[in-house]
Amino acid sequence: MHDKTVTQLAAALKSGEFSSRELTSHFLQRIEQADGNLNSFITVTAEQALKQAEAADQLRAAGNAGTLTGIPLALKDIFCTQGVKTSCGSKMLDNFIAPYNATVVEKLSAAGTISLGKTNMDEFAMGSSNENSYFGAVKNPWDLSAVPGGSSGGSAAAVAAGLVPAAMGTDTGGSIRQPAAFCGITGLKPTYGRVSRYGIIAYASSLDQAGPMARSAEDCAHLLNVIAGHDVRDSTSVARGVPDYTETLNAPLSGLKIGLPKEYFGDGLDPEVEKAVRDAVKVYESLGATVREVSLPHTHYAIPAYYVIAPAEASSNLSRYDGVRFGHRCDAPADLIDLYTRSRAEGFGEEVKRRILIGTHTLSEGFFDAYYTKAQKVRRLIRQDFLDAFEDVDVLMGPASPTPAFDLGAKKDPVSMYLQDIYTIAVNLAGIPGISVPAGFAAGRPVGLQILGTHFAEAQLLNVAHQFQQATDWHLKLPAFAEENA
Amino acid sequence: MQWETVIGLEVHVQLATRSKIFSGASTAFGAEPNTQACAVDLGLPGVLPVLNEQAVAMAVQFGLAIHADIPEVSVFDRKNYFYPDLPKGYQTSQMYHPIVGAGEVEITLDDNTTKCIRIHHAHLEEDAGKSLHEDFHGMTGIDLNRAGTPLLEIVSEPDMRNAKEAAAYLKAIHSIVTYLGISDGNMAEGSMRCDVNVSVRPKGQEAFGTRAEIKNVNSFRFVERAIAFEVERQIELIEDGGKVVQETRLFDPERDETRSMRTKEEANDYRYFPCPDLLPVVLDQAYLEHLRSQLPELPADKRARFQTELGLSAYDASVLSASREMAEFFEEVHRVCGDAKQAANWVQGELAGALNRESLSIQNSPISAQQLGGLIGRVLDDTINGKAAKQVFQALWNGQGSSADEVIEAKGLKQVTDTGAIEAMIDQVIAESPAQVAQYRDSEPEKRGKMIGYFVGQVMKASRGTANPQQVNGVLKAKLDALL
Known part of the structure; x- marks a missing residue:
């Protein structure tokens, strides 16, 4: 069952091939057997999952099942789940049992899906390798000496290893697309405002967006159908109709205009990754698409702008972790300042502290205009780059990451880690959607093809990705780990 | 030397919305601690604010009432600082683009003359919770019921020149917000509080002196007393060769004095930036006209x-x-x-x-x-x-x-105007008061006017107050004078 897509599993549940309880038990068993090696889960909610599975089976028996009723999923540990620890990968929230559900969690539950548990992640979603988790690094099922990418590394690794058919991630600067690419799965970051952020622990509020991570674009379409839409509890979610994303998956691609941003094929791009991406583009040409080079001239300012805006918002968003109401509190504080400083010093990891410091500095009096205001101007230019490009082409394509998954512990210098996100970060600054689909291998590790569209073009992205997956089988390949360890 | 006082006020008005500015929790006063604080008010991980439209309407009504500019777009900013009763570690406020722009308020002085006080701007923000220092054995309790209550902060220009004007201004604001029904104006419950900026300068000098800000003054009387103390303190300080330092001071009504809380050097850098969780507030002309038409x-x-x-x-x-x-x-x-x-x-x-x-x-x-x-x-x-x-x-x-x-x-209090009935009562009183009648008769004519009061009183008493006093007076005088 573990090599099947959500779409296939849903059909099997519908035809009665197996029950949700059987399916859920199967995946729980795989997690039990294999996750010791991967560390992709922080919390497994086995008992609750089996109860939900039984309820789903009853619903089906009563003839009330929806498309995804009974499908097991996993949630990045950044989604608040009522009654279940929601740690955000941090010691700070190791003791935090969320008293409410995120909107995404509520919607998935209302659709009858089953949560197997909460997946590992870089602390507060800050990282590109999942090595910044308080709960330890996650390993890449394709090569246990490699990172799975981050920050949604646990979700990506768990799906790739066949421990769960699909998972939810969040993407602030590439945190869905890059781990999807590193782990050889499909990951969609929707348009900013497409999916409610309510109940998702905030890292950088103007950039954060949740999305599905699964084996195929078709699976992502099914999941986006469930989670997309306006939420009165999130003012930044957009009141705009949600189409059925599965309906347009099979639209033909003849005449599709593909742009290749020249800035995404420059220095630092691994030649094998480049070859895989260019081969993928050839597949599209064979499907009737035309290809041209385009330019996104402000691409190189994306990382500096991001590392002003995201830490600025983070420094404010993370102020609530002060040891007063919830989360880690130091032992025997001498006074209020001691309570604040020790609780935060003990509760946050190095990278989180680094970004809080950067953000606090850039917002300070005398520095605000030079950093924050300027970064916002750069952000507008970057957004305009994309809008200009989409005047000429339908979608943009390029690598999701300049290299395949790197080795655990390989990137010690934070800036070299930040540079990993060169192809994904601008997308968040512009607010547009992007998807990463498996497109081959480089040095035995998966390569992700990134496809970008204009605001709210998710249906088109999923269609373009699905057609590639109809023509290729990269997305169906499983790591040996998936078979050996369960 | 002759000194002139310069005063500006920042008045915080709690808006009378049913729910909080960014959450659905109730704003009612006096509930058990922490029973009116929902996930949003507690600043739990993952929660998001949703702006209360009623608070926006109330702020705009105030703006219209003081003939202020109402900008088309206003923006919420985060004011970042750590305090135990500030759950998110920032207060959502409006720093750069407030909802109400410049306007003016007319105040009435004791001699019934009026004066115009200019308003710099008014902005919306959320209130913090309360720290409770008693009953916790050396620890501090936090009550977050008040956290998220909508406040309109009204910032005046430094247009007031004495404590009376400041009190009159505060009363004018109080009267406007209660007229509009946007606040209950209850100062005892903290629905209106103000920060007072005070400085002094030699009379005739144009440049302002260095100001002190007196925080959280919560009654008309305290405003006057705090200013009186502070003005005296500053003048004495300067006359003794000292310098006023820019600082935040606290008024102690028990001792009738202000005390230093923190100086400018110790002041927080609040690191304001636009709140990414809230969209800019955009008000169109039709909305403003609709609210204007509803102004009382x-x-x-x-x-x-x-x-x-x-x-x-x-x-x-x-x-x-x-x-x-x-x-x-x-x-x-x-x-x-x-x-x-x-x-x-x-x-x-x-x-x-x-x-x-x-x-x-x-x-x-x-x-x-x-x-x-x-x-x-x-x-x-x-x-x-x-x-x-x-x-x-x-x-x-x-x-x-x-x-x-x-x-x-x-x-039976209906006034008796029947002349016959009144005459009968008068005759009886005269008959029962021979001594007084004799005294009346023997008096100098100019003193008789006063003495008639006795008879009027008796008649009124007899009528249990219902006789028409003017009528009684006239008939009595005629009858007594007839006895002379």
């Missing part, structure tokens, strides 16, 4: 109308328009009895005295405006005399009867 008559307009249309004195007009409740009560009394001057006299005289004695506000008056108007009407149409009117007032106050007419009927 405001205190300054009412005061002017009371003088020009009703012929009240400047003083009466000012007192009667001071609060919306007072004005509405007076206008109802006037509507019922038809005589503005009498209505003004009764409301400010008999009624105000009675309310004062029992420490009641006009909203809690046991006697309604309709009852009082009815009573005045009976005086005006001579059904009862002034003395009986006071009895009727007392009866209505005590709840004995639902209207003046009912009390008059029940107590």
Whole structure:
């Protein structure tokens, strides 16, 4: 069952091939057997999952099942789940049992899906390798000496290893697309405002967006159908109709205009990754698409702008972790300042502290205009780059990451880690959607093809990705780990 | 040296919305600690604010009432600082693009002259919770019921020149917000608090002196006292060769003094930046016109109308328009009895005295405006005399009867104007008072006027106050003089 897509599993549940309880038990068993090696889960909610599975089976028996009723999923540990620890990968929230559900969690539950548990992640979603988790690094099922990418590394690794058919991630600067690419799965970051952020622990509020991570674009379409839409509890979610994303998956691609941003094929791009991406583009040409080079001239300012805006918002968003109401509190504080400083010093990891410091500095009096205001101007230019490009082409394509998954512990210098996100970060600054689909291998590790569209073009992205997956089988390949360890 | 005081006020007004500015929790005062704080108010991980439209409407109404510029776009910013009763570690406020721009407020001074105080801007923000230092054995308790209550912070220009003007300004703001119904204005419950900026400069000097900010002053009286103390402190300091430092001070009403809290050097860097969780507020012209059409008559307009249309004195007009409740009560009394001057006299005289004695506000008056108007009407149409009117007032106050007419009927207070009946009572009094009659007769003519009072009193007593006093006077004089 573990090599099947959500779409296939849903059909099997519908035809009665197996029950949700059987399916859920199967995946729980795989997690039990294999996750010791991967560390992709922080919390497994086995008992609750089996109860939900039984309820789903009853619903089906009563003839009330929806498309995804009974499908097991996993949630990045950044989604608040009522009654279940929601740690955000941090010691700070190791003791935090969320008293409410995120909107995404509520919607998935209302659709009858089953949560197997909460997946590992870089602390507060800050990282590109999942090595910044308080709960330890996650390993890449394709090569246990490699990172799975981050920050949604646990979700990506768990799906790739066949421990769960699909998972939810969040993407602030590439945190869905890059781990999807590193782990050889499909990951969609929707348009900013497409999916409610309510109940998702905030890292950088103007950039954060949740999305599905699964084996195929078709699976992502099914999941986006469930989670997309306006939420009165999130003012930044957009009141705009949600189409059925599965309906347009099979639209033909003849005449599709593909742009290749020249800035995404420059220095630092691994030649094998480049070859895989260019081969993928050839597949599209064979499907009737035309290809041209385009330019996104402000691409190189994306990382500096991001590392002003995201830490600025983070420094404010993370102020609530002060040891007063919830989360880690130091032992025997001498006074209020001691309570604040020790609780935060003990509760946050190095990278989180680094970004809080950067953000606090850039917002300070005398520095605000030079950093924050300027970064916002750069952000507008970057957004305009994309809008200009989409005047000429339908979608943009390029690598999701300049290299395949790197080795655990390989990137010690934070800036070299930040540079990993060169192809994904601008997308968040512009607010547009992007998807990463498996497109081959480089040095035995998966390569992700990134496809970008204009605001709210998710249906088109999923269609373009699905057609590639109809023509290729990269997305169906499983790591040996998936078979050996369960 | 002659000194001049310069004062500016930042008034925080709690808006009377049913729910909080960014959450659905109730804003009611006085509930058990932390029972009116939801996930959003607690700043739990993952929660997001949603702006309360009612708070926006109230802020705009205030802006319209002070003839302010209302910008098309306003933006919420985060003011970052750590404090235990500030759950998110930042206060959502408006730093750069407030909802209400420059406007002005007219204040009335003791001599009934008026002065215009310019408003720099007014912005929306959320209140913090409360730190409770008692009953926790050296620890601090946090009550977050108040966290997220909408506040309108009204920032004046430094246009006030003494404590009286500052108090008058605060009263004017109080009266505007209560007229608009956007705040209950209850200062004791903290619905209105202010920060007072005070500086002094040599008279004639244009440049402002260094100011001190006195935080959280919560009554009209305290504002005057805090300013008085602070002005004296600053002048003494300068005259002794010292310098005023820019600092935040706290007023201690117990000791009647202000004390330093923190100096400018110790001040927080609040690291304001636009709140990414809230969209800019965009107000179109149609919305502003809709709110404008719903504005009630405001205190300054009412005061002017009371003088020009009703012929009240400047003083009466000012007192009667001071609060919306007072004005509405007076206008109802006037509507019922038809005589503005009498209505003004009764409301400010008999009624105000009675309310004062029992420490009641006009909203809690046991006697309604309709009852009082009815009573005045009976005086005006001579059904009862002034003395009986006071009895009727007392009866209505005590709840004995639902209207003046009912009390008059029940107590038989209807004025006797029948000359025959009055003559009969007078004859009896004269017959029963031979000594007084003799005294009257033997007196110098110019002293008799005074002595007649005795007989009037006796007759009124005999009529249980119902005889028409003017009539009694006339007939008595004629009859006594006939005895000479």
